Amino acid sequence: MRIATWNVNSLRARRERVIEWIAESEVDVLCLQETKMTDEAYQALDLGQFGFESAHYGFGQWNGVAILSKVGLTDVQVNFASGVEPDHESRIITATCGGIRVSSVYVPNGRALDHDHYQYKLGWLDRLVAHLEVDTSPDAPVIVAGDINIAPEDRDVYDIDALAGSTHVSAAERARIANIERWGMTDLFRHHHREESGIYSWWDYRNGDFHKGRGMRIDLIWGTRPVVEASRWCIIDRNARKGTQPSDHAPVVAEIAL
DNA sequence: ATGGTAGCATCGCTA
Numbered sequence: 001m002r003i004a005t006w007n008v009n010s011l012r013a014r015r016e017r018v019i020e021w022i023a024e025s026e027v028d029v030l031c032l033q034e035t036k037m038t039d040e041a042y043q044a045l046d047l048g049q050f051g052f053e054s055a056h057y058g059f060g061q062w063n064g065v066a067i068l069s070k071v072g073l074t075d076v077q078v079n080f081a082s083g084v085e086p087d088h089e090s091r092i093i094t095a096t097c098g099g100i101r102v103s104s105v106y107v108p109n110g111r112a113l114d115h116d117h118y119q120y121k122l123g124w125l126d127r128l129v130a131h132l133e134v135d136t137s138p139d140a141p142v143i144v145a146g147d148i149n150i151a152p153e154d155r156d157v158y159d160i161d162a163l164a165g166s167t168h169v170s171a172a173e174r175a176r177i178a179n180i181e182r183w184g185m186t187d188l189f190r191h192h193h194r195e196e197s198g199i200y201s202w203w204d205y206r207n208g209d210f211h212k213g214r215g216m217r218i219d220l221i222w223g224t225r226p227v228v229e230a231s232r233w234c235i236i237d238r239n240a241r242k243g244t245q246p247s248d249h250a251p252v253v254a255e256i257a258l
Numbered sequence: 259a260t261g262g263t264a265g266c267a268t269c270g271c272t273a
Contacts, residue, residue, distance in 0.1 A: 204273090
């Protein structure tokens with residue numbers, strides 16, 4: 001099974017690019033973030049015509065997440081699992097696809113270290129762990145894929161000194177990553193690329209950052225042990241960031257022999 | 259040089 005995550009920065013604006021990419025990438029499961037659509041507008045896209053079952057959770061304008069699957073899609077959960085304080089925004093959707101419990105997540109940006117949104121981000125990541133504890137087990141095949149809005153290590157950003165005092169690299173954010181990985185998650189890209197640095201999944205639209213190689217690796221596919229053991233490779237498709245009207249994020253793709 | 263671009267419910271916010 002091939003699974004990918006992609007923050008598309010408006011599925012309406014990215015419709016043609018996403019449809020093209022679905023065909024060439026041969027993904028079986030696709031987690032989308034920032035669809036910026038209502039559920040009604042999403043249904044009108046009729047992505048079923050490309051062979052996918054899918055589930056979407058969005059209110060329009062901002063956020064919005066989806067899971068598309070060619071290997072089944074059951075037990076859909078929008079928002080956090082019951083028992084966890086619900087989120088007021090559409091940032092997580094979960095479904096079982098091909099025997100794997102898959103969540104598509106769009107972690108809050110945080111905006112600035114002294115902003116309320118940063119506290120919302122940290123709390124959201126705490127609730128994500130609570131969600132996993134309620135919804136599933138680290139011994140089961142589980143994937144959390146999405147725009148995490150945190151670079152796990154200094155080598156995952158183009159210039160750590162330039163980012164001093166910024167979100168996405170703070171100790172408190174990275175402590176949340178550690179919590180998720182302590183629960184049982186492994187970053188599949190890092191698992192397969194132990195020594196590499198300078199590989200990114202997001203580049204600011206401004207200032208020619210993509211062409212200057214100024215990006216961050218903030219989109220992850222996390223898997224539990226059964227997923228890691230079955231995983232064959234994981235790549236970031238930076239070609240999808242090229243050309244006309246790209247998203248500012250590239251897809252992350254993993255091959256799982258399950 | 260504190261800029262720049264893209265998307266949205268567009269003149270202000272979010273990323």
